[in-house]
Amino acid sequence: MLRLTITHLTFIGTNVESASVEFGPQLTLVRGPSDTGKSFIVDALNFMMGAKSLKEIPEREGYSTVLLGLELPDGEHVTLARSVAGGGFSLYNADLRDGPLPVADGTLNWKHDHRSESNVSRFLLKQVDLDGMRVRRNAQGMTDSLSFRNLVRLCVVDETQMQSDTPPALTGNWTGKTKEISVLKLLLEAEDDSAVIAVPSAQEKSRVSGAKVEVIDRLIAEVEAKLSGTAEVGQLRDQLARLNNAMNEQNAAMSEVWSRRAEVNERLRQAQQRLHDARTEMAEVVALQARFKLLRTQYESDLARLATIKEAGNILGYFATGLCPFCGAESEHQHYNLECEGDSTAFAASVDAEIQKTENLLADLLLTIDDVNQRAVQARVDSESTDGRIGDLRQTLREIENDLAPKQSDLRELAEVRSDIEKSLTFYEQLAGLQRMKVQIEDDVQRDGAAISDGMSPNALQEFSRELSDRLGDWGFPDAQSVRYDRLAQDIQAGDQLRSAHGKGVRAILHAAFTLGLAQYCFDREIAHPGFVVLDSPLVTYRPPDNLEDGEVDAALPAGIIAAFYEDVQSRLDGQVIIMENLDPTDPLHGDSVDVVFTKRLDRGRYGFFPPKVSIDP
Structure with missing residues (x-):
């Protein structure tokens, strides 16, 4: 099976010390107090896999370029370089971790385009044998080319996604629900939608050919232009x-x-x-x-x-x-x-x-x-x-x-x-x-999602549910045997409730189980998968029921759950796992795991992802 391995993430600039973190081929745990750069690492990895923009933080000042080191399935090491301001990528057929950078071996556009091979999405899809795949986007059988961004949200999960009440396979953007379910179906069944024949109805033809769609598209473009460079809705609400x-x-x-x-x-x-x-x-x-x-x-x-x-x-x-x-x-x-x-x-x-x-x-x-x-x-x-x-x-x-x-x-x-x-x-x-008006004109999205969900293999869903249940059982999650993946809701059913109905701690644990379980499901069946999983804070907010005495307040995870979680990801996951956590593991990590500790102290250990801008008094 073809897999990518992330080797390092590095920030370079003029007159600043390089900021870098190395990742091992198995588990890499980046741990330490808050505000040391752990979540920023997740954001930067997402940025280097085609996201439009990079979060601005004061520590980033002075750094101009991001380097992402990758080991390709054939063992070759390459480096993707990108300006912190965004835009395209430079490709180097070498493992580079410092500047000045040489002449690039190639350039890649940041935005997916199925008509061109010169974009980072198709470059990465080729490495894991998913280039050229198509996924269904509506009930009439219309399809889009698979983008690597469609896969990133299933293997790189930030803290907000981890705790969100949105189902793990979905983004919450209802206009893209059909496509998102199709991407999950692709990973579960190893079959894309290239063979699907689009048969638009007469009503659909009338809608698409009408001037209403063109007007709405122009309005959407105008609003999107006003939102250019604006943070996402969740960030704005925060x-x-x-x-x-x-x-x-x-x-x-x-x-x-x-x-x-x-x-x-x-x-x-x-x-x-x-x-x-x-x-x-x-x-x-x-x-x-x-x-x-x-x-x-x-x-x-x-x-x-x-x-x-x-x-x-x-x-x-x-x-x-x-x-x-x-x-x-x-x-x-x-x-x-x-x-x-x-x-x-x-x-x-x-x-x-x-x-x-x-x-x-x-x-x-x-x-x-x-x-x-x-x-x-x-x-x-x-x-x-x-x-x-x-x-x-x-x-x-x-x-x-x-x-x-x-x-x-x-x-x-x-x-x-x-x-x-x-x-x-x-x-x-x-x-x-x-967008809702456009969807009402073009498609009945709810019907589309139901059509795709109905088409998912019951056997694949049953096996995936068993993967979730077994993994959660190994972690010590209560009533793990009752956990299953609900086809209609496209969410995890735990006990008598969907994941979205639980508290944020349970949602985080279930999202972690979904992401890790999906990766292992693919690994076990030789189904194409990017090969890595990145999780931000899967444990810090969770506490099992009846763990504390009445009146006691403690949000920390019990030692048994922590130990079982880390033992599972080190022993039962075949791919690369990168975890950001505030909690320390209760047991020593395996010898082949990488433990990166941020101290947020100038006098001991590594301060954080970025070197501190102050020196220690002698």
Whole structure:
């Protein structure tokens, strides 16, 4: 049987130390803490097998080229080189692990094209004797040429796929479901769909020839152009969830500052109102003081006039008995009448009474003036103290605003990024809607999938189910004997539930069993298969039921499961297996296995896939 073996993955660049990991022909375990580059290795392997783009991480800075070493079935070693920016491949008929690179022995396009041999897909398919195969894509028997990308998803599984509730053989893109089932059928039955004759119905002819499909295709092309260079939906949703969490945390951090700002603003408003009241009071007092000053002057003028009258009366004898000061008559000749009444002393009493009344009014006025003056002093004190308080509050507000400014700026930036992500997700939704419309016009995809599923060999499915059950039983998976592959759901049935209905830990274990079991199924029957399996974190999230006491929290896998898993992949799998894991094996690996340990420490062992950009202090 023809198989490929991955020998190494290497990143090179100018003025940077090469980053490389070597893989053995059997098991290679790459283990260590998170954020050391394990998942990035899986992404890079996928990229070097024809994926459009490579994930950007800070550690990748300075590296320009990726090298993938392969051992071909005839024992020849070749190297595929590709820019980290994507595009085509350079092919070298040698095992290269450093730069500068020589002149390439050939070039390969990154995109599959059945009409040309100069693409990486057909180059790799030829090595495993799958070039030229065709797979069915709809119920009418229309077929597409097999691409190596159709096989990669069945042997290179990243952590997201491992835990996804999408069936292992499918991508979740319902427009491609028929083709994906056909690819699985090809590996299970060793027979492609070249002999299938396309017989489109009259309705199908009418749909395909109509202008609707052309319009939808143009719309799809426009939306795809807008999504060029955009991350995948799952990554965007993860980014959106992280952004929402970050914005919630930022809002929570700012809420206390906002509350304080609102409180200070209210206190400032109250102080400004008090200042306004104090200044109004001062204005009123000033007006009263002016009026009272005029009134006091008037009273004092009246008293001075009355004093003059009294003094003049005394001097002229207006207030003594004898000759009448008004008519000059002697006493005996004086007559009481309305003009004189014969009593000149009454006039003096009237003057005295008027003086007394005016003095009393003046005394009351002086008391009032004193009270108004006190009010003026108090209003001035209140105005000055409130004005100072307002200055302090405004300074406090400036400090709060200075504290808020960077947080609000960060929040605005997060909001802008979220808006871009939501816009991209909207485009993806539009694209999915257009694709659904196209499928409704062209094919009934559900009927297509059912037609292909119905055509799968019952014997092949039974044998594959037995492979899954036996493998899971060796691992110690509960009720492994009940596990089977469900033809209609195209998913693994474990117990009374499909894989998609289980938790992510069980989904990961079942996906690992599917991928490893499919490879061994092909190896045992000499059916074409790429020859390698790459799994990212198949164990870290799984815990069997009833493993912990009540109230105990521990997501770690029991030692027995870990040991059984590694023993199985080392003893019962004939091809190459590359595993990325956070968990350490409980038993030493076999002598022919490769154990790559990342420590995430500068002072011990290998830090991670990429060399650290800092040096250890002496």
